[in-house]
Amino acid sequence: MGLEQLTVRQLIELDACTRCGLCIEWCSNCPEIDDPIAWPREKIQGLKSLVRKQFGLRARLRGPSAPSEEALDRLSRAVYDCTLCARCAEVCPVGIDMRSLWLVTREEMVRRGYYPEPFNNLLETVTTKYNISGDDPEERLIWSENLEKVPQGVKGKDTAEFVYFVGCTPSFYPQAYGIPQATVAVMEKAGLDYTVLGKEEHCCGYPLIIAGMADAVKELVEHNVEAVRAKGARTLVAGCPSCYHTWLHEYPRIIGEPLGFEVRHMTELLEELLVQGRIKLGEFPRSITYHDPCDLGRNSGIYDAPRNVIRSIPGVSLVEMEENRQYALCCGGGGDVAMWNREVVEAVARRRLLQALDTEAQVLVSACQQCKRTLMTAARQEKVRMQVLDIVELVARVMEE
Amino acid sequence: MRMRLVSSCIVALAVLLLLPAVPSFAQEPEEQQCWACHRQPNLDTVAGVQAANALCLDCHEDPDAFKDLEGQVVRLQMEEEAYAATRHGHVACVQCHDTVGHSPHEEEAALDCEECHNNLSQHIANGDAHLTVECSACHFESETVVRDLESGVVQMSTLDEQGSVVDRTSHQMTDPVECGRCHYEGNQVGAADVALPPRGLLCFACHDASSVLYAGHIGSGGSGVRTDWVSGPALLVFCLGLVLASSVWLGGTLHGRTDLSTGEKLSYIAADACGVIFSRKIFTLLKYLVLDGILLRRTLRESVSRWFMHSLILWPFLGRCFLGVFTWCMAQFCPTAPLTQTLVDKNAAPVAFLYDFLALLVVVGAILALARRAFDSQMREISTAGDVAITALLGGIFVFGFIVEGARLIVTAVPPDQAIYSFGGYAVSLLLRLLPVTWASIYAYLWWVHAALVAAFIAYLPFSKFFHILVGPMLVTIGGLLREKE
Numbered sequence: 001m002g003l004e005q006l007t008v009r010q011l012i013e014l015d016a017c018t019r020c021g022l023c024i025e026w027c028s029n030c031p032e033i034d035d036p037i038a039w040p041r042e043k044i045q046g047l048k049s050l051v052r053k054q055f056g057l058r059a060r061l062r063g064p065s066a067p068s069e070e071a072l073d074r075l076s077r078a079v080y081d082c083t084l085c086a087r088c089a090e091v092c093p094v095g096i097d098m099r100s101l102w103l104v105t106r107e108e109m110v111r112r113g114y115y116p117e118p119f120n121n122l123l124e125t126v127t128t129k130y131n132i133s134g135d136d137p138e139e140r141l142i143w144s145e146n147l148e149k150v151p152q153g154v155k156g157k158d159t160a161e162f163v164y165f166v167g168c169t170p171s172f173y174p175q176a177y178g179i180p181q182a183t184v185a186v187m188e189k190a191g192l193d194y195t196v197l198g199k200e201e202h203c204c205g206y207p208l209i210i211a212g213m214a215d216a217v218k219e220l221v222e223h224n225v226e227a228v229r230a231k232g233a234r235t236l237v238a239g240c241p242s243c244y245h246t247w248l249h250e251y252p253r254i255i256g257e258p259l260g261f262e263v264r265h266m267t268e269l270l271e272e273l274l275v276q277g278r279i280k281l282g283e284f285p286r287s288i289t290y291h292d293p294c295d296l297g298r299n300s301g302i303y304d305a306p307r308n309v310i311r312s313i314p315g316v317s318l319v320e321m322e323e324n325r326q327y328a329l330c331c332g333g334g335g336d337v338a339m340w341n342r343e344v345v346e347a348v349a350r351r352r353l354l355q356a357l358d359t360e361a362q363v364l365v366s367a368c369q370q371c372k373r374t375l376m377t378a379a380r381q382e383k384v385r386m387q388v389l390d391i392v393e394l395v396a397r398v399m400e401e
Numbered sequence: 402m403r404m405r406l407v408s409s410c411i412v413a414l415a416v417l418l419l420l421p422a423v424p425s426f427a428q429e430p431e432e433q434q435c436w437a438c439h440r441q442p443n444l445d446t447v448a449g450v451q452a453a454n455a456l457c458l459d460c461h462e463d464p465d466a467f468k469d470l471e472g473q474v475v476r477l478q479m480e481e482e483a484y485a486a487t488r489h490g491h492v493a494c495v496q497c498h499d500t501v502g503h504s505p506h507e508e509e510a511a512l513d514c515e516e517c518h519n520n521l522s523q524h525i526a527n528g529d530a531h532l533t534v535e536c537s538a539c540h541f542e543s544e545t546v547v548r549d550l551e552s553g554v555v556q557m558s559t560l561d562e563q564g565s566v567v568d569r570t571s572h573q574m575t576d577p578v579e580c581g582r583c584h585y586e587g588n589q590v591g592a593a594d595v596a597l598p599p600r601g602l603l604c605f606a607c608h609d610a611s612s613v614l615y616a617g618h619i620g621s622g623g624s625g626v627r628t629d630w631v632s633g634p635a636l637l638v639f640c641l642g643l644v645l646a647s648s649v650w651l652g653g654t655l656h657g658r659t660d661l662s663t664g665e666k667l668s669y670i671a672a673d674a675c676g677v678i679f680s681r682k683i684f685t686l687l688k689y690l691v692l693d694g695i696l697l698r699r700t701l702r703e704s705v706s707r708w709f710m711h712s713l714i715l716w717p718f719l720g721r722c723f724l725g726v727f728t729w730c731m732a733q734f735c736p737t738a739p740l741t742q743t744l745v746d747k748n749a750a751p752v753a754f755l756y757d758f759l760a761l762l763v764v765v766g767a768i769l770a771l772a773r774r775a776f777d778s779q780m781r782e783i784s785t786a787g788d789v790a791i792t793a794l795l796g797g798i799f800v801f802g803f804i805v806e807g808a809r810l811i812v813t814a815v816p817p818d819q820a821i822y823s824f825g826g827y828a829v830s831l832l833l834r835l836l837p838v839t840w841a842s843i844y845a846y847l848w849w850v851h852a853a854l855v856a857a858f859i860a861y862l863p864f865s866k867f868f869h870i871l872v873g874p875m876l877v878t879i880g881g882l883l884r885e886k887e
Contacts, residue, residue, distance in 0.1 A: 002652075007653045021777075094880075
């Protein structure tokens with residue numbers, strides 16, 4: 001692999017790893033995989049070995065050598081089994097940004113052809129249908145069809161102050177339809193001037209970026225940016241933490257210039273609307289626990305907004321799980337792992353569900369459609385009475401008329 | 402009337418003039434300096450020195466000049482030309498023999514060398530082993546050196562091996578100094594059989610290495626002891642390792658750009674570094690370096706036991722390094738300060754205790770780390786041959802460090818009530834005494850093994866997992882700066 005595939009800082013990080021193993025203790029999926037190569041520490045060594053085989057002392061003296069197929073295969077499995085939750089990076093004593101290293105490793109695996117087969121389908125689907133489900137792009141607003149009254153914002157406006165970026169999962173997966181429905185209900189209630197992009201909304205590119213196929217997203221990104229700019233929007237609101245993270249951190253880098261509008265997650269908007277009194281919440285006498293989505297919490301640093309929103313509901317008592325905020329266990333649904341290794345996803349989700357059950361909360365709230373789907377499935381499989389809601393669904397439910 | 406007034410004034414004036422002289426009449430006669438009668442020459446001039454020496458040589462050029470010292474004849478004849486050719490030929494006799502220039506013509510003691518040679522730092526720098534060695538023992542031509550059993554001071558003997566009084570009238574000095582005067586097999590002054598070089602640059606990591614800048618001061622020319630054999634090759638390999646690592650690092654992208662050459666990346670990095678160092682951001686840098694790089698805040702946040710173990714290794718290590726560098730600074734700038742004298746003396750109670758205590762903490766931390774490695778399956782699985790090698794090197798450095806100290810305490814015959822403060826080395830010395838070994842003979846070998854292990858450790862560092870010692874604090878500081886920027 002070429003050194004230019006990594007940043008200077010990442011190359012330093014490979015040398016800074018003390019191999020202390022603290023990351024293993026906190027890895028979300030390591031306990032579910034029976035191969036030490038899944039340990040973050042070993043993955044770093046695996047990546048370092050790829051670099052060293054071409055640029056290490058021995059390589060410089062005797063010429064570069066190729067890694068064995070077995071080594072590549074193991075490293076590939078390990079890095080594609082990772083949910084990219086970044087808890088390893090959070091606890092690393094020397095602050096290695098491991099999530100970005102896993103992405104670089106995945107990119108290298110794609111280059112070498114060592115990646116799970118389903119990712120070929122993902123690439124084709126996203127680049128031809130512009131969504132992850134393979135549905136007809138014209139069906140982007142299918143979630144709105146059973147709304148009592150389709151608001152103008154959903155029908156589409158030429159210009160609007162806010163653009164609500166729905167995301168692929170809430171658009172096409174029935175389990176998550178409730179999220180955009182609740183979102184537009186809140187926005188209507190607050191009287192916001194908003195619109196959605198409808199069929200002009202393409203996949204944000206996140207699934208491909210984290211699959212190691214970032215080269216394929218430029219067109220999607222440029223299309224989306226143009227679509228939002230065409231609406232003259234001041235703010236883009238994303239309900240999906242992964243879309244939000246991609247818009248906020250990846251898009252300016254990919255297009256090489258500032259977006260020209262603000263990017264906010266729905267939780268931030270909800271908090272603001274509550275503070276401004278544009279929505280009012282009614283009594284909800286429940287015990288609620290909150291699950292931090294990895295892309296919203298650890299990867300974007302938003303911990304307080306969702307908690308403030310939940311606390312502002314009269315009658316609610318918010319109880320924290322044992323592992324919360326930056327130490328929150330992943331739901332298991334991240335990193336595209338669900339596309340090829342459901343066992344790992346379900347096992348991690350089960351552990352997170354048990355942590356939620358330990359709090360004796362009645363409702364498990366998250367702020368991510370993927371977390372909601374994963375934890376909801378776990379609750380059904382475990383046959384436990386635990387309601388799983390997205391935060392915007394919760395707000396819409398208790399919002400006063 | 403006018404005459405009476407005038408005569409009264411004269412009398413009063415006479416009394417006023419005579420009054421101060423009155424006590425002198427009441428005193429015993431003073432020792433008369435030669436210069437009371439002989440014209441005092443100006444000793445700051447060559448002519449003055451020659452004039453003063455001429456007065457001495459009036460008598461001392463006489464071949465019959467001698468004195469009787471407890472039945473032995475001590476020759477006192479000086480030859481003008483021979484003296485003028487010595488290193489002190491420009492100095493008047495009475496400038497050193499400052500108690501002879503009076504009556505009675507007897508010498509109490511010559512001046513100490515330090516009265517003129519205010520370069521004590523050099524002599525401190527020659528190593529604390531020579532703190533109890535008088536200048537004359539090394540620098541004067543006489544080869545008979547003895548150790549005062551009571552004070553432990555090594556000095557030039559007044560008697561030669563045959564018991565005759567040593568003739569010192571030549572005033573010749575040895576140049577270069579011959580270490581072999583003390584350092585030979587079976588010596589009686591507590592010197593190792595073989596002279597060792599001064600400590601090198603690397604020794605600063607754990608010791609006072611004040612001698613490092615004076616590596617060329619002692620030893621015969623070409624004997625090899627002038628070269629910092631420990632640090633030179635080790636640092637060369639270390640630097641090659643750094644260059645190799647940096648060349649890999651600089652292959653990466655910077656500021657999201659893939660089109661930069663290595664030179665351009667270096668200039669960007671230099672500009673970024675200057676932007677931090679020469680601005681208020683330096684405080685941010687220091688904050689993260691100290692809190693995360695040294696105090697290991699991130700480790701403490703995640704695991705108290707790991708933090709404790711790391712702290713036990715890192716802090717005492719840094720403490721010893723600081724102590725060494727501080728001592729060097731003191732020896733450079735305040736060589737005669739009492740604190741400097743204490744700091745450079747590794748037998749001084751506080752210094753001996755502190756160095757051993759800090760080393761003990763490192764050893765405890767290392768044992769905890771090794772125990773974790775042995776009992777923690779996660780750690781066991783990742784130990785590579787390189788890890789074992791560098792850990793063994795580190796262990797060897799400490800083991801031999803204590804052995805060398807123990808042997809030193811034996812060889813230099815440090816009395817137990819003093820040696821006890823070097824409690825680690827003292828305990829080892831008690832064990833070493835049980836072995837049938839002449840420690841003065843193998844002391845140098847032990848020292849070289851200790852030094853070679855350090856050299857090997859430093860040389861191997863950039864290629865081993867211990868590279869994180871340098872890169873970890875650097876990365877955690879950069880990470881902190883970038884987070885603040887965001």
